[in-house]
Amino acid sequence: MKGARTKPQHTETHDDTPGLTARRVAARLLGAVIDTKTPLDGLTDGEHGHPQYRALDARDRGLVRAILTTALRHRMAIQALIDARLDRKLPSNAAALNHILHVGAAQLLFLDVPDSAAVDLAVTHAKGDPRTRRFANLVNAILREIGRRKERALPAVLAKTAEAPDWFAERLDAAYGPDRARAILDMHRHEAAIDLTVKSDSEGWAEKLGGFVLPTGSVRLTSIEGPVSELSGFADGEWWVQDAAAALPARLMGDISGLRVADICAAPGGKTAQLAQSGARVVAVEKVPNRAKRLAGNLERLKLDAEIVVADLFEHKPDALYDAVLLDAPCSSTGTIRRHPDVLWTKTPEDIARLAGLQRRMLDHAATLVKPGGMILFCNCSLDPEEGEAMIATALQENAKLERMPFAAGEFPIVDGFLDVDGAVRTTPAGLPDQDPKRAGLDGFYAVRLRVKG
Structure with a gap:
């Protein structure tokens, strides 16, 4: 297979079989997510996404998106079913073959696509790619076997498979214990x-x-x-x-009517809108001009006002200190996996450590923007304590200007079920349980209220 990986041999044979182009694009984008850790939202952006995706009509774009989110959401279960039908695992240089199998299996197992169509298109796809042509019969055999056995095999593999890479499952176990971690992973299988x-x-x-x-x-x-x-x-x-969890931090700032409040990582603007709706005099700080433009458009639709400042947070120095700051810090986004299943495959432990360091620097700078006695509401959508509880504990030890303002039971009844021992808010996808998964859950969020000492 090494010889098949030279560049001239990667040209796929064109075929006008209906539906084939969409499957080829799905496999290619799946490879971009898994092999090069490219975020799915960027690949499937209607204006700036992958050119092959943008070339599709609206119906095929929807199909590609459905295949990709399904294949990523159930990646471990799909891989287990593929592996069970192989004498030995596919070699590491068989990535293109594996992506074709995952695209086919996602349709067989979870989407409303006839088994015969899913298999036939996968086989045709394999035959048209020099890297996978000699494995077309293998693709046919594996997918047909998965289709035949899925009624019994799928429930069994779902029951014993953790839908996450090992590093993430291990960190989740350590943070939440095995039972709660399993409940979170089970919720990741359901779209929010x-x-x-x-x-x-x-x-x-x-x-x-x-x-x-x-x-x-x-x-x-x-x-x-x-x-x-x-x-x-x-x-x-x-x-x-x-998301219900993302709506909590602004509400937890309490009565801010008339106060000068900064949202210092503002786009796309949901929290900015909440602050403005609460009667605050809002300054929305956003580094990226295009995101600031989107924020302005959202506020215009909502008929809400905020001063928008396009600036790097670390260079932002207001004329007067703020009464309060909301810092929804950049993070690994592991609390949003139900909406963005690619996060599990595009983020690493090194990313979490790097982002925790950035959050700490942003928090320290935020403390310089607030009046003595003023409030900082820090939050992010990570499930990992390194970006939440642990980072805040270190910041409080090392930054003498900051102290906790714990949330007390009954102060904001909407979060009483989410308070931790330190009076911070911790939500997970396993929260808001319901027998119907479509009604249950919310994003994983961490929120802590701090005071800037005088």
Whole structure:
């Protein structure tokens, strides 16, 4: 197979078989995620994504996205089923073959695609690629066997497979214990619902949109028809999409009406909107101009006002210190795996350590922006304590300007079930349980309230 990896032999044979192009694009993008750790959102961006993806029509784009999220969400189970049908594991230089198998198996096992179509397209794909041509019969045999045995084999493998790479599963066990870690991993197999933050009348909007109100105050939709932007209330700015966990930190700042508050990692603007809706005088700081433009557009739709500052946080020096700062810091995003299953395959322990260091520096700088006695609400969407509990504990030991302002039970009843022993908020995808996984769960978030000493 080494000889098949030379560049001139990578040219695939063109074939106009219906559906084949979409499967080829799916396998190629899956390879970009797994082999080069490229985030899926960037690859499937409608304007700036992979050129082969952008060349597809809307229907095929939707199919490719469905195949990719499914293949990534169930990657360990799919791999186990493939391995069980091999005398020995595929060699490391058979990546293209493995991606074809995963794309085919994802359709066989989890998507509404006829088995014969999924298998035939995978075989045709393998025949058209010089790297995999001689394995076309193997592709046919493996996928047909998976299809025949799936009714019994799939439940069995799901029951014994942890849907995560070993390093992540081990860190989750260490942080949460095996039972809670397993509950989190099980939730990762289910796509997250769409949550909305509404300006007012949560019950009314839940009834109008066919959803329900969560204990945290967000409105949850378990299914929608068509784009979110076509739902009632979107164009009028009555609500915005925001996971229930992501909506908590701004609410935990309490009564901020009239206060000068900075959201210092602001885009896309959900928390900025919450702060503005609460009556604060908001300064939204965003480093990336395109993201700041998107933020401005979102605020305009919502008919909310904030001063937008395009600047690197570390260079931001306001004319007057803020009363409070919300710091939703860049992180590994491991709390959002239900929405972004590629995170498990694009992030590493080294990324977590690097990002924890960045968060610490951002927190130290945030402390210089707040009046003595003012508040910092630090949060991020990581499940890893290195980016949350451990980072904050170190910061409090080493930065004399900061002290905890623990949340007390009953102070904000919406988070009473999420408080840890230090009075911080920790949510996980296993929170908000429900017998129906489509109604359950929320993103993994950590939020802590700090005071800047005088």
